[in-house]
Amino acid sequence: MASDPKTDLHRYLNVARATVRWKLDGLSEYDVRRPLTPTGTNLLGLVKHLATTEQGYFGGCMGREFGEKLPWVEQIENDTDPNADMFATAEESREEILALYERVTEFADTVIAELPLDAPGVVPWWSEERRYVTLHVLLVHMIAETNRHAGHMDILREGLDGEAGLRENVSNLPDQDWPAYRARVEQAAREASGQA
Numbered sequence: 069m070a071s072d073p074k075t076d077l078h079r080y081l082n083v084a085r086a087t088v089r090w091k092l093d094g095l096s097e098y099d100v101r102r103p104l105t106p107t108g109t110n111l112l113g114l115v116k117h118l119a120t121t122e123q124g125y126f127g128g129c130m131g132r133e134f135g136e137k138l139p140w141v142e143q144i145e146n147d148t149d150p151n152a153d154m155f156a157t158a159e160e161s162r163e164e165i166l167a168l169y170e171r172v173t174e175f176a177d178t179v180i181a182e183l184p185l186d187a188p189g190v191v192p193w194w195s196e197e198r199r200y201v202t203l204h205v206l207l208v209h210m211i212a213e214t215n216r217h218a219g220h221m222d223i224l225r226e227g228l229d230g231e232a233g234l235r236e237n238v239s240n241l242p243d244q245d246w247p248a249y250r251a252r253v254e255q256a257a258r259e260a261s262g263q264a
Contacts, residue, residue, distance in 0.1 A: 074185050077207040078177075083235065084214035085173055088115060089166065090236045091221040095228065101156055104224045111224055112165055113155035114217045119169040120144075120153040121213060125206045126176035130189040134175050138168075180207065 092100050092111055100112040120138055127134040140152035156165050185204040192199060226232040233239035258264045 073204075074180070074207075077185075077204070077211065078180055081207065081211050081214060084211060084218050085118075085169075087218040087235045088118060088214060088221060089169070091218070091225050092162070092166070093236075094231075095225075097162060099228050100162055103155075104227060108151070108155065109220060109224065110155055111221055112162055113153075114221055115169050116140075116156055116160075116165050117153045118214055118217055119165070119172040122176045122210060123172045125189075125191070125210060126179045129191050129201070129206065130179055130183065130187065130203065132175075132179050134172065136168075136171070176210075179203075 092115070095111070101110055103110050120141060123134040123136075123138065124141075126132065138153075140149070143149040143152040156162070180203065183203050185202060185207070187203045189201045189203065189206060190199055191201055191206075194201075222232060233241055255264070
Protein backbone atom coordinates (compact mmCIF):
# COMPACT_ATOMS: atom_id res chain seq x y z
CA MET A 69 0.00 0.00 0.00
CA ALA A 70 1.40 3.38 -1.01
CA SER A 71 1.61 6.07 1.62
CA ASP A 72 0.98 9.78 1.24
CA PRO A 73 4.01 11.80 2.37
CA LYS A 74 2.00 14.71 3.79
CA THR A 75 -0.29 12.36 5.71
CA ASP A 76 2.71 10.47 7.07
CA LEU A 77 4.45 13.64 8.22
CA HIS A 78 1.28 15.02 9.78
CA ARG A 79 0.70 11.75 11.64
CA TYR A 80 4.19 11.85 13.15
CA LEU A 81 3.66 15.46 14.23
CA ASN A 82 0.34 14.54 15.86
CA VAL A 83 1.89 11.61 17.75
CA ALA A 84 4.56 13.95 19.16
CA ARG A 85 1.93 16.55 20.08
CA ALA A 86 -0.08 13.93 21.97
CA THR A 87 3.02 12.95 23.94
CA VAL A 88 3.64 16.60 24.88
CA ARG A 89 0.10 16.96 26.22
CA TRP A 90 0.24 13.66 28.12
CA LYS A 91 3.46 14.49 29.97
CA LEU A 92 1.56 17.04 32.11
CA ASP A 93 -1.25 14.68 33.16
CA GLY A 94 -1.56 14.08 36.88
CA LEU A 95 1.10 16.56 37.99
CA SER A 96 0.61 19.39 40.46
CA GLU A 97 0.57 23.02 39.38
CA TYR A 98 3.98 23.46 40.94
CA ASP A 99 5.52 20.42 39.27
CA VAL A 100 4.42 21.43 35.75
CA ARG A 101 5.94 24.89 36.25
CA ARG A 102 9.05 24.49 38.36
CA PRO A 103 12.51 24.68 36.81
CA LEU A 104 14.00 21.20 36.65
CA THR A 105 17.38 22.00 35.09
CA PRO A 106 20.01 24.68 35.76
CA THR A 107 18.73 26.54 32.65
CA GLY A 108 15.14 26.58 33.94
CA THR A 109 13.59 23.95 31.67
CA ASN A 110 10.06 23.17 32.82
CA LEU A 111 7.16 21.15 31.46
CA LEU A 112 4.52 23.83 30.97
CA GLY A 113 7.10 26.19 29.48
CA LEU A 114 7.91 23.62 26.82
CA VAL A 115 4.22 23.48 25.84
CA LYS A 116 4.10 27.29 25.65
CA HIS A 117 7.28 27.27 23.55
CA LEU A 118 5.88 24.68 21.14
CA ALA A 119 2.64 26.67 20.76
CA THR A 120 4.69 29.79 20.01
CA THR A 121 6.89 27.94 17.54
CA GLU A 122 4.05 26.27 15.62
CA GLN A 123 2.09 29.50 15.24
CA GLY A 124 5.20 31.18 13.88
CA TYR A 125 6.26 28.52 11.41
CA PHE A 126 2.82 27.57 10.11
CA GLY A 127 1.53 31.14 10.43
CA GLY A 128 3.68 34.06 9.41
CA CYS A 129 6.32 31.92 7.71
CA MET A 130 3.65 30.48 5.41
CA GLY A 131 1.88 33.82 4.87
CA ARG A 132 -0.98 32.95 7.22
CA GLU A 133 -2.19 34.78 10.30
CA PHE A 134 -2.90 32.90 13.52
CA GLY A 135 -5.40 35.56 14.60
CA GLU A 136 -4.14 35.96 18.17
CA LYS A 137 -1.26 38.10 19.32
CA LEU A 138 1.01 36.25 21.71
CA PRO A 139 2.32 39.06 23.94
CA TRP A 140 5.62 37.34 24.74
CA VAL A 141 6.62 37.09 21.05
CA GLU A 142 7.45 40.81 21.00
CA GLN A 143 9.71 40.32 24.05
CA ILE A 144 11.53 37.53 22.23
CA GLU A 145 11.84 39.46 18.96
CA ASN A 146 13.07 42.62 20.75
CA ASP A 147 15.47 40.52 22.84
CA THR A 148 14.06 42.02 26.05
CA ASP A 149 13.23 38.49 27.27
CA PRO A 150 14.53 35.88 24.82
CA ASN A 151 13.07 33.06 26.95
CA ALA A 152 9.62 34.58 27.47
CA ASP A 153 8.00 31.56 25.80
CA MET A 154 9.91 29.02 27.91
CA PHE A 155 7.90 29.39 31.11
CA ALA A 156 4.38 30.23 32.19
CA THR A 157 4.01 33.33 34.31
CA ALA A 158 2.06 33.08 37.56
CA GLU A 159 -0.87 34.77 35.79
CA GLU A 160 -0.97 32.20 32.95
CA SER A 161 -2.86 29.09 33.96
CA ARG A 162 -2.07 25.58 32.83
CA GLU A 163 -5.52 25.47 31.23
CA GLU A 164 -4.78 28.65 29.26
CA ILE A 165 -1.46 27.35 27.95
CA LEU A 166 -2.96 23.97 27.00
CA ALA A 167 -5.94 25.69 25.35
CA LEU A 168 -3.53 27.91 23.40
CA TYR A 169 -1.63 24.81 22.27
CA GLU A 170 -4.91 23.29 21.08
CA ARG A 171 -5.86 26.43 19.14
CA VAL A 172 -2.41 26.67 17.58
CA THR A 173 -2.36 23.02 16.54
CA GLU A 174 -5.86 23.34 15.04
CA PHE A 175 -4.66 26.42 13.12
CA ALA A 176 -1.51 24.60 11.97
CA ASP A 177 -3.55 21.56 10.96
CA THR A 178 -5.70 23.79 8.75
CA VAL A 179 -2.62 25.28 7.10
CA ILE A 180 -1.15 21.81 6.58
CA ALA A 181 -4.41 20.53 5.08
CA GLU A 182 -4.85 23.52 2.74
CA LEU A 183 -1.33 23.78 1.33
CA PRO A 184 0.68 21.35 -0.78
CA LEU A 185 4.02 20.15 0.56
CA ASP A 186 5.85 22.31 -1.97
CA ALA A 187 4.07 25.53 -0.91
CA PRO A 188 6.76 28.19 -0.44
CA GLY A 189 7.47 29.96 2.83
CA VAL A 190 10.07 32.20 4.40
CA VAL A 191 11.63 31.90 7.86
CA PRO A 192 13.06 35.40 8.39
CA TRP A 193 15.10 34.46 11.47
CA TRP A 194 16.97 31.67 9.65
CA SER A 195 20.16 32.41 7.72
CA GLU A 196 19.86 33.77 4.19
CA GLU A 197 20.83 30.46 2.57
CA ARG A 198 18.21 28.50 4.57
CA ARG A 199 15.29 30.91 4.98
CA TYR A 200 13.40 30.08 1.77
CA VAL A 201 11.53 26.91 2.64
CA THR A 202 8.52 24.79 1.79
CA LEU A 203 5.72 23.43 3.93
CA HIS A 204 7.54 20.11 3.71
CA VAL A 205 10.66 21.57 5.35
CA LEU A 206 8.59 23.20 8.10
CA LEU A 207 6.70 19.97 8.80
CA VAL A 208 9.96 18.08 9.16
CA HIS A 209 11.34 20.89 11.35
CA MET A 210 8.29 20.86 13.66
CA ILE A 211 8.36 17.06 13.95
CA ALA A 212 12.00 17.30 15.04
CA GLU A 213 11.32 20.25 17.36
CA THR A 214 8.29 18.65 18.99
CA ASN A 215 9.97 15.27 19.44
CA ARG A 216 13.08 16.92 20.87
CA HIS A 217 11.01 18.69 23.52
CA ALA A 218 8.85 15.61 24.12
CA GLY A 219 12.10 13.81 24.95
CA HIS A 220 13.03 16.57 27.38
CA MET A 221 9.60 16.26 28.94
CA ASP A 222 9.95 12.50 29.24
CA ILE A 223 13.18 12.82 31.20
CA LEU A 224 11.83 15.64 33.37
CA ARG A 225 8.68 13.69 34.13
CA GLU A 226 10.61 10.55 35.04
CA GLY A 227 12.69 12.63 37.44
CA LEU A 228 9.56 14.03 39.08
CA ASP A 229 7.52 10.90 39.72
CA GLY A 230 9.09 7.98 37.88
CA GLU A 231 6.51 8.01 35.06
CA ALA A 232 8.12 7.24 31.72
CA GLY A 233 7.06 6.09 28.32
CA LEU A 234 6.45 6.95 24.73
CA ARG A 235 2.82 8.06 24.97
CA GLU A 236 -0.36 7.37 26.86
CA ASN A 237 -1.06 3.62 27.04
CA VAL A 238 2.17 2.84 25.11
CA SER A 239 5.16 2.81 27.43
CA ASN A 240 7.56 1.35 24.83
CA LEU A 241 9.61 0.16 27.82
CA PRO A 242 10.22 -3.49 28.68
CA ASP A 243 8.71 -4.86 31.87
CA GLN A 244 11.77 -5.38 34.02
CA ASP A 245 13.38 -4.69 37.38
CA TRP A 246 14.45 -1.08 36.77
CA PRO A 247 16.51 -0.65 39.97
CA ALA A 248 18.53 -3.77 39.07
CA TYR A 249 18.99 -2.52 35.49
CA ARG A 250 20.11 0.90 36.73
CA ALA A 251 22.60 -0.76 39.09
CA ARG A 252 23.98 -2.79 36.17
CA VAL A 253 24.42 0.37 34.08
CA GLU A 254 26.12 2.10 37.04
CA GLN A 255 28.49 -0.84 37.49
CA ALA A 256 29.43 -0.80 33.80
CA ALA A 257 30.15 2.93 34.01
CA ARG A 258 32.34 2.46 37.09
CA GLU A 259 34.25 -0.40 35.47
CA ALA A 260 34.80 1.51 32.23
CA SER A 261 36.14 4.53 34.11
CA GLY A 262 38.37 2.52 36.42
CA GLN A 263 36.25 3.18 39.52
CA ALA A 264 35.09 -0.42 40.06
